[in-house]
Amino acid sequence: MSHPHPELSAPPELPKGGLRVTALGGLGEVGRNMTVFEYDGRLLIVDCGVLFPEDHQPGVDLILPDFGPIRDRLDDIEALVLTHGHEDHIGATPYLLRERQDIPLVGSELTLALLDSKLREHRLRQTVHHKVKAGDRMILGPFELEFIAVNHSIPDALAIAIRTGTALVLHTGDFKMDQLPLDGRITDLRSFARLGEEGVDLFLTDSTNAETPGFTPTEKSITPVIDQVFRDSTQRIIVACFASHVHRVQQVLDAAVANNRKVAYVGRSMVRNMGIARDLGYLTVPGGTLVEAKDLADLPPERQVLVSTGSQGEPMSALSRIAQRSHNFVHIEENDTVLLASSLIPGNENAIYRVINGLARWGARVVHKGNAHVHVSGHASAGELLYCYNIVQPRNVLPVHGEIRHMLANAALARSVGVENVVVAEDGVVVDLVDGVASIVGKVDVGLVFVDGTSVGDITEADLKDRRILGEEGFISVIIVIDSVTGKVSAGPEIHARGNALENNDFSAVQKSVIDAVNAALAEGNVDSYQLQQTVRRVVGRWVSNTHRRRPMIIPVVVEA
Known part of the structure; x- marks a missing residue:
């Protein structure tokens, strides 16, 4: 079983007849699902979803897949195929369409209707839509697609079979095998079996519930x-x-x-x-x-x-x-x-x-779920995944849609029924299917793309670190005035604090230390304002740490008068 490695280099050129699979999101996390298939110089994208922020990402509204690896190949995209209408599968579509607005969209009736509403919110004009249903087939460039009914916690979900000149791929999307669905639309295991008889070269399977034994309740x-x-x-x-x-x-x-x-x-x-x-x-x-x-x-x-x-x-x-x-x-x-x-x-x-x-x-x-049976999952548990592996009998398996522990559990299930080649990848890891064998060949740079209000991609991890410090440790501003004639402190320091236990504190104990440290630095010829700011930050930071056991954000301002 192959595992991703952080030291992987850029992937080589795709061999002729090979199929390349790269997840730009959704592998190693529950959300922002987006997988790019490349064959014969053309790209097919399956899903384009968002991830919702956690507590350690303050101020972030949404997290998008990283479009960077395909940004210079937008014209090579044949279509975006959507497996179902959940936000973690369609929510980032408007942001992709901002980069190329005429990308054809393929999905079921309900999926496209939910997406249309979202596109109107983003004031995007309608692009080319291909409305499909279970059993339909269509050709998009070198890709032949077949759509298969699956159960999920939203109606009209589809699995996608992708045929190229050299391979057959089956992508489950999010699915389960509810035998008593409310709408009477069961997962089409007969089509799964038929594709298995044809010979599935690569099976991409939903990993979300792979650690859960048995079958998901109806x-x-x-x-x-x-x-x-x-x-x-x-x-x-x-x-x-x-x-x-x-x-x-x-x-x-x-x-x-x-x-x-x-x-x-x-x-x-x-x-x-x-x-x-x-x-x-x-x-x-x-x-x-x-x-x-x-x-x-x-x-x-x-x-x-x-x-x-x-x-x-x-x-x-x-x-x-x-x-x-x-x-x-x-x-x-x-x-x-x-x-x-x-x-x-x-x-x-x-x-x-x-x-x-x-x-x-x-x-x-x-x-709630903790005290009553009021919810069932929309994802296949371990028993259902085993069932699918035995029906499809794929040559290669690539677990998708889940955290790393979910994907590893899914991989173990596939191996337990005799699948010899199971590839566990993460976002950005490039998997090539060549001559019937899937293997990791490299990695492209991908990251988390944060949406903050109208800002997309401008917020960095460093910005989030600053926000966490502000929220958890507080903020101190220090203003000090230097007399340009005497070369000494002439006013201040004026210290203001906000947040946590720092407000309304008496900073008189540290003011003299700041004055002495700045005057000493000036006496030694350090007149550069940045160096003086660092001196102020160091003295105040040490005092706050020793006195209050806090590490606030400190903003020193040195004014020359």
């Missing part, structure tokens, strides 16, 4: 739990889930109708996405069930249901504002029921429990 298995929550609730019910989880919202609507309740959506993305799903027939809304959120308060509490965004504790989401009692028209009351019908994404634990505690403080009953 979506229908949580319906009785949701029904029980509705029956037991005597007041208002607030359900928080992902704004794209059409199946979960359908279950909530059905339970609301059965219990004579009205439903309102809260959160802009929830209103938009469910409207799209309803218009396209993916969501069935019984007449008279939906009302405007602001009108729900006219009904008695026992007839109200709110479907909200914010299941991951996002600070500005509807649910977080409800928990803080700062929402415009939704005010949590004692004995309300809040149902968190979603997974707990790693890294979001603190934010989620902060919201749960906030809701509980006001007397709400909070039902």
